[in-house]
Amino acid sequence: MLKLSKLTDYAAVMMAHIARTPDQLFTATDIADQVQIPRPTVSKTLKMLLKAGLLVSHRGAQGGYGLARAPQQITASDIIDAIEGRFGMTECSQDDVTCDLQDSCGVSDNWQRVSVVIRQMLSSITLVQLAQKEPLQLAWMQQPVTENAANPKTTRLKQHSTIPLVALSTD
Numbered sequence: 001m002l003k004l005s006k007l008t009d010y011a012a013v014m015m016a017h018i019a020r021t022p023d024q025l026f027t028a029t030d031i032a033d034q035v036q037i038p039r040p041t042v043s044k045t046l047k048m049l050l051k052a053g054l055l056v057s058h059r060g061a062q063g064g065y066g067l068a069r070a071p072q073q074i075t076a077s078d079i080i081d082a083i084e085g086r087f088g089m090t091e092c093s094q095d096d097v098t099c100d101l102q103d104s105c106g107v108s109d110n111w112q113r114v115s116v117v118i119r120q121m122l123s124s125i126t127l128v129q130l131a132q133k134e135p136l137q138l139a140w141m142q143q144p145v146t147e148n149a150a151n152p153k154t155t156r157l158k159q160h161s162t163i164p165l166v167a168l169s170t171d
Contacts, residue, residue: 008083010037011045015054015079016131019071025064052082076130077122087122089115
């Protein structure tokens with residue numbers, strides 16, 4: 001299963017919280033109390049987001065953390081990269097990585113294509129969209145993902161296109 005770390009999930013929750021009132025500054029304690037994430041975890045995550053340039057910090061009695069740029073200019077991809085590093089489906093699909101199996105592998109080009117599509121999709125989701133309470137409406141998804149009753153081994157993503165699910169055998 002593809003899964004983001006809990007820290008990345010927390011970062012998205014914290015960034016969405018800040019984005020709902022982008023002109024306000026928040027202390028680590030404020031954020032921890034309001035989103036119910038332990039303060040040490042909030043502090044660690046804030047430092048990572050600050051280092052990535054997604055947040056700014058202001059010292060002093062009225063200080064705190066705020067967004068470094070407008071929430072519509074920050075993407076899901078930016079948040080993931082700040083915590084996880086640059087996304088890639090496999091080691092070889094990440095930038096500047098060489099693989100000993102590259103000549104015999106036969107799937108690296110396809111994994112790279114999958115990585116590009118996922119990155120494009122994550123880059124199209126803004127912090128404004130993440131911060132909304134309603135479910136995302138993605139332009140490429142014309143209808144919700146549902147199982148195709150006629151063929152249970154396919155998942156319907158668009159009205160006239162399906163992506164087959166491959167059954168892997170260990171024979």
